[in-house]
Amino acid sequence: MAHAHKLEIFRGLLKFKSNTQKIWGVLVFLTIVTGIEVALGISKPTVLTHNHVLGMKVLNWIFIILTLVKAYYIAWDFMHLRDEKSSLRRAVVWTPLFLVAYLVFILLVEGNYIHNVIQDGFITWDFN
Amino acid sequence: MDSTVTTGVEENVWGGGGNRPLGASYGKLMMWFFILSDALTFSGFLAAYGFSRFKFMETWPIADEVFTHVPFFHGNYPMYYVAFMTFVLIMSSVTMVLAVDAGHKMKKNSVIWYMFLTIIGGAIFVGSQAWEWATFISGDYGAVETKGGRILQFVNADTGERAALADFAMTLPDERVVHENKNGIWFYDEGSQPSYSVNEVLEGFKADSNILVRTEVINEEGVKQVLSRQESLAKLKNATQVVEGANLIHNEYGSRLFADFFFFITGFHGFHVFSGVMFNLIIFFNVALGTYEKRGHYEMVEKVGLYWHFVDLVWVFVFTFFYLV
Numbered sequence: 001m002a003h004a005h006k007l008e009i010f011r012g013l014l015k016f017k018s019n020t021q022k023i024w025g026v027l028v029f030l031t032i033v034t035g036i037e038v039a040l041g042i043s044k045p046t047v048l049t050h051n052h053v054l055g056m057k058v059l060n061w062i063f064i065i066l067t068l069v070k071a072y073y074i075a076w077d078f079m080h081l082r083d084e085k086s087s088l089r090r091a092v093v094w095t096p097l098f099l100v101a102y103l104v105f106i107l108l109v110e111g112n113y114i115h116n117v118i119q120d121g122f123i124t125w126d127f128n
Numbered sequence: 129m130d131s132t133v134t135t136g137v138e139e140n141v142w143g144g145g146g147n148r149p150l151g152a153s154y155g156k157l158m159m160w161f162f163i164l165s166d167a168l169t170f171s172g173f174l175a176a177y178g179f180s181r182f183k184f185m186e187t188w189p190i191a192d193e194v195f196t197h198v199p200f201f202h203g204n205y206p207m208y209y210v211a212f213m214t215f216v217l218i219m220s221s222v223t224m225v226l227a228v229d230a231g232h233k234m235k236k237n238s239v240i241w242y243m244f245l246t247i248i249g250g251a252i253f254v255g256s257q258a259w260e261w262a263t264f265i266s267g268d269y270g271a272v273e274t275k276g277g278r279i280l281q282f283v284n285a286d287t288g289e290r291a292a293l294a295d296f297a298m299t300l301p302d303e304r305v306v307h308e309n310k311n312g313i314w315f316y317d318e319g320s321q322p323s324y325s326v327n328e329v330l331e332g333f334k335a336d337s338n339i340l341v342r343t344e345v346i347n348e349e350g351v352k353q354v355l356s357r358q359e360s361l362a363k364l365k366n367a368t369q370v371v372e373g374a375n376l377i378h379n380e381y382g383s384r385l386f387a388d389f390f391f392f393i394t395g396f397h398g399f400h401v402f403s404g405v406m407f408n409l410i411i412f413f414n415v416a417l418g419t420y421e422k423r424g425h426y427e428m429v430e431k432v433g434l435y436w437h438f439v440d441l442v443w444v445f446v447f448t449f450f451y452l453v
Contacts, residue, residue, distance in 0.1 A: 019229050020226065020229055023222055023225045023226060023229065024222070026222075027218065027219070027222045030218050031215065031218070034211065034214055034215065034218070037448070037452060038207050038208075038211040041192070041206075041207050041451070041452045042192075042206060042207055044350075049350055060453045063448050063452045063453050064448065064453070066448075067444055067445060067447075067448040070444050071441055071444055071445070074221065074437055074440060074441045074444065075437075075441065077225075078221050078222075078224070078225050078433075078437040078440070079433075079434055079437045079438070079441075080228075080430075084150075084151065084152065085150055085151040085152075087150050087151075088150040088151065088152055088157075088160070091150065092160055092163075092164065095164060096164055096167050096168060096171065099168060099171070100167075100168070100171040100175070103171060103172070103175045104171075104175050104178060107175045107176065107178060107179040107182075108175075108178055108179065108182050110179065111178065111179040111180065111181070111182030111183045112182050114182075114183045115182055115183050115184070115185055118183070126276050126278065127275055127276030127277075
């Protein structure tokens with residue numbers, strides 16, 4: 001039966017002997033990433049919460065990037081996207097990525113604008 | 129054929145001969161269509177959450193202070209239980225891939241076992257979710273809501289720890305007359321009442337000088353603002369009702385939108401996990417009955433697997449945006 005799995009992750013840095021081994025390897029990796037997230041979420045180092053990049057706390061950037069890393073490995077190795085044709089992979093990834101990026105951009109900009117209106121407007125919104 | 133995972137003979141629903149768009153079978157591609165549209169629904173929810181949070185940036189509740197409970201343990205353990213739930217879901221995702229992998233090798237018994245473990249994992253997750261909801265709904269410290277809909281919480285002045293209403297509220301003689309069915313033409317049941325009246329909380333506050341009011345406002349340090357004694361008393365003049373726990377209208381943890389989004393997003397996700405468990409159960413029985421053994425391939429396992437991993441994938445995002453960020 002011809003079903004070959006691609007057995008390397010981290011761009012070939014780590015090669016596994018069988019698909020089962022790769023699955024456990026990915027689990028270990030995802031667990032480590034979640035562990036880091038939870039540790040950072042509980043300790044909240046001041047270096048990361050008091051410095052901002054592009055208007056957002058460094059800590060939040062770390063969380064979002066680690067989430068995308070986790071999402072990548074779930075989609076690529078658990079949902080077998082690594083073994084699918086690249087056309088399917090691209091259709092699956094770029095469509096929502098584009099739409100979601102657009103929606104998030106619009107809603108966050110709008111939310112921020114309303115925030116400023118509530119903050120600096122002449123009308124009071126807080127009736128104590 | 130190194131590009132497809134599917135094995136064995138296919139039912140060809142595509143028509144048009146052996147052509148298979150994107151090298152995937154009909155069923156798998158349709159599952160991908162569904163997953164994509166569902167992903168957009170979840171993104172809509174999470175983006176709306178982001179919108180509301182940006183709108184109320186400096187008064188939004190801090191998730192660490194809301195989800196602090198672990199079943200069977202008392203005390204303050206932020207995050208641990210949600211982290212455990214995340215791990216359970218990832219683990220059940222792993223057993224699902226192992227089931228798919230065993231399916232490729234036509235090992236019926238391994239598929240049965242892995243499917244079984246996946247279902248157990250899903251059930252533990254849904255159970256945890258239910259417990260989380262119950263804890264959130266019943267609340268822990270209690271708070272007071274003002275005329276303008278703001279939430280005022282209480283802290284101990286010396287320790288800075290949160291103070292529960294029960295710690296300081298007085299019990300005053302009750303003169304409430306309960307409206308009964310026989311006295312009214314239009315009769316409503318009065319619904320549930322908070323354990324203390326606003327007056328009892330106020331009197332208790334005046335009597336105990338160690339209690340201060342904490343507002344929803346987050347200061348520069350990233351912690352909620354605590355008022356002085358005078359400011360607290362001034363704020364409390366506007367108190368209209370006592371809030372214990374959370375529902376769609378009142379929320380003792382702060383912004384009511386936080387509770388609304390909590391119920392909608394985790395509820396929608398929990399519903400997905402529940403349906404996932406149901407699908408997995410159906411497939412589990414089919415595997416056990418040997419349906420796929422007869423069919424010659426285990427592609428159905430792969431399809432529900434896709435759905436199950438998707439549910440896990442969504443949780444990764446919910447976890448980040450609801451509990452961490």
